[in-house]
């Protein structure tokens with residue numbers, strides 16, 4: 001039901017198909033924002049983009065380490 005298309009500042013402020021982070025990426029999100037808020041942070045699905053951001057506030061986000069690229 002959720003619309004995964006959000007604006008991504010790393011992708012020139014274009015709309016990208018965001019996905020919920022999984023595995024090691026999810027671990028990093030939890031470490032960064034805490035388990036209570038981790039579910040709000042989605043990852044940009046564009047190839048090579050490392051941005052994770054708040055689903056409800058696209059300016060609130062950060063990059064995953066380069067190893068996730």
Ligand SMILES: [Zn+2]
Nearest residue numbers: 008011044049
């Ligand atoms: Zn992006």
